[in-house]
Amino acid sequence: MKFPYSEKVLEHFRNPRNVGKIEDPDGKGLEGSPACGDMVAVYIKVEPETKIIEDVKFESYGCASNIATGSVITELAKGKTLEEAKKITWKQASEELGGLPPIKAHCSVLAVEGLRAAIRDYEEKHGLVIEQEETTEEVVRRRLKHVMNPLTGLDVVRTNLVLKTTVEDGVVRVVVDLPSDHQFASAIKEDITEKLESLWDVKKVDVVFTE
Amino acid sequence: MLSELYHILGGVKIFEEMTYLDNSACTRLDERVFEAMKPYFFDTYAVATSEFGYSMGIEAKEGLEQAREGIASRLGADPGEIVFSSGSTESSNMALKGVASALKEKKGKHIIVSKIEDFPVLNTAKALEKQGFDVTFLEVDPEGFVNLDELEKAITDETILISVQQGNQEIGTVQDLKAVSEICEAKDVLLHTDATHSFTRLPLDVKELPVDLVTIAAYTIHGPRGIGALYIREGTPIHKFMDGGFQESNRRAGVENIPGAVGFAKAAELVTPEETRKLQAMRDRVIEQALAKIPRVTLNGSREKRLPQNANLTFHYVEGESITLHMDMRGFALSTGSACFSRSLEASHVIMGIGGDHERAHGSVRFTFGRYNSMEDADAVIDAMSEVVARLRVISPLAEK
The missing domain is CATH 3.90.1010.10 (Sufe protein. Chain: A)
Incomplete structure (x- = not known):
């Protein structure tokens, strides 16, 4: 090797x-x-x-x-x-x-x-940014493009690992198409949480696995 | 250039003078072990047949039984209580799954394991949990010791098995197995211990301690990999967990690894108390020198009650994979509990288990000594570590400058 x-x-x-x-x-x-x-x-x-x-x-x-x-x-x-x-x-x-x-x-x-x-x-x-953007599903998906799928080295959106995202009252829910005992489940969950909870209007991030 | 430091051997880069300090991951085979195994590959290569078989098979069986006696004697066990396996992963699977299957109807479905067990025990317990067993993952204190009161409290009428290791694979903490076994005996619960990293290095006599199952392996003591054993106390309720033939008194199916068993017994025989004391001196040197010479270093595990071959230290503000890569370039093989180094991208569950955070796991480095190391290696590794850590701290946003 x-x-x-x-x-x-x-x-x-x-x-x-x-x-x-x-x-x-x-x-x-x-x-x-x-x-x-x-x-x-x-x-x-x-x-x-x-x-x-x-x-x-x-x-x-x-x-x-x-x-x-x-x-x-x-x-x-x-x-x-x-x-x-x-x-x-x-x-x-x-x-x-x-x-x-x-x-x-x-x-x-x-x-x-x-x-x-x-x-x-x-x-x-320098006043070049006008206002803070509200967190929508689109914003979530954009952020999730920075979460990498360790299996492929491509992001989790492109590799269809993210099945569904919802945003409701500051709670973001992300459904990931992996069993919860998958080798990388914890690492991906941590990464997703880290990327989303820093958004100004997000109160809670729920990462849910399919099995 | 890096490539100039290496010479290429069969496509693998090997440092000309590699100092191998990852002896808990695997050890170099001892030539004497290899010599003991050789006849069982080339001369006596038959399977172990019954006494009604052919002569080569009978001779092979003799070799296997002698090996069994050798291993048994190092544990104070009867040879009939030793079952050879493919290593510690299989042994621990056999112990947990075998007992779970034998007792789930008769007694209950509750199992207790410490939360810093190595993966063979930890992940087997998690797999059983998915099958409907109730598992308690016991907390440990900041040095990695199981809380005995909590253990006692966790035991119920349904508890069928407790698994607490003898010495920890990462931070080297040695549990008070005597106290643990006394609790188990008083409560009449079976006790399994993973002794992969302590076998022959620390005393463990099943005549003195009421332990029912013990996992051991050859790869940690300069024996071959792919061979281990499970001690099963006579009379312990346990089901066979792999289906197949009737080998190992119908306790473990599959063609016996006779050369492996012979090598394992030889490896166990070659470990001496003098050697273990030497490893302990190297361990102590690394710990003392690291704490004295390098700022912001934390020892992981206990200073006193730790495996003789293990030192584990966190070098704050720097990341473990960067350390091990720089150390590799300087000719040292080490491992780290950093998430970046692990196959699951998770920080070490042991460091997290002793109440450490990601930062503590991130900069943790394990040094494990073996037969082919010397005190010079212990000194050299600390000199190299001080350089590497200082260099990485220059670029770290966390380090005080």
């Missing part, structure tokens, strides 16, 4: 680029939490006229793919405008790294979200 990580992943893991904090950043994003596992912090400096990301740094409390993805997205984002940087996807980062094992998608997607959170933070601080 080959080593699961590409040479490029290992290279970024060993020598991550743009590591550290930016003092007094224009935007800061923090995704994940020590309680759930991996955590990524992304800091950006933005040129106010052109909206170009002049500097970007990251910190990681995570595994190899988390560190390598953090490193590569800072390389991708530097010199881009906010609009361009927002469009950087996990897939792009993964391709840039020569591929990541499917089971590690969950850990690496966090770095991409960290960058988006930093951009959102900048936009909020």
